[in-house]
Amino acid sequence: MQEADDNIYNCDDKDLGGMLQRLFDEGHTEVEVMHPTDGPVIVTKSDFKKHLANIEKVKNMSPADRVTENARLRNVKKRKQIRFRTELVNAPVHKVDLDGGKFGIDADGNELDVAGMTFVSVKDYPKGTDLKTGEVGCFIDTAEIREPMRITAEE
Known part of the structure; x- marks a missing residue:
């Protein structure tokens, strides 16, 4: 430990x-x-x-109950993945100046509300997710209360 x-x-x-x-x-x-x-x-x-x-x-579960429960759990996981992809497609895109060291502030100077959110890089996106030009990742709320914010590098 x-x-x-x-x-x-x-x-x-x-x-x-x-x-x-x-x-x-x-x-x-x-x-x-x-x-x-x-x-x-x-x-x-x-x-x-x-x-x-x-x-x-x-x-102590019977084999039939185990098959039913496993199918239910796969369905829950699939629904969660679908919901994440849908939210990611509809998420607002923010341009950020990565070289300026202002990762929490977008290109317009507005502060991004990312407190309590987790950064996910594009390499960890689910397969089949369409990337925006210059996208480096997104901030997601693991509790799924707030919608994700996609982050692109300022050109």
Whole structure:
């Protein structure tokens, strides 16, 4: 276990359950864990108990129920990808002066509201996404509350 911040713990997947169990046994009511794609995620003791119950339920699931559940999860993932692509196509494009060191300010001098958003470079876009001329990436809200902002380099 490595501490990245006083309250954020980074841990590989195989040790995560044991680490969370130990922290909750020590009296913590919630733990902030760094998720690889969603960023910092707060895990409460009740959420952890629900997760353990779901794991136990999956272990005891019949093969037919398992096929149904896997199909449902694939459908959820596909819907999320479709929603992301649709939002990315409709996202506003902002020109930014990358050489001037003003990454949070567009070419017109307006400050971009990117607080709490994650930068995704074009190489991490889903396959088939049409790129704008000079596009370097976009800012996305992992909670999917705000729409993405596409960033292009100022010419």
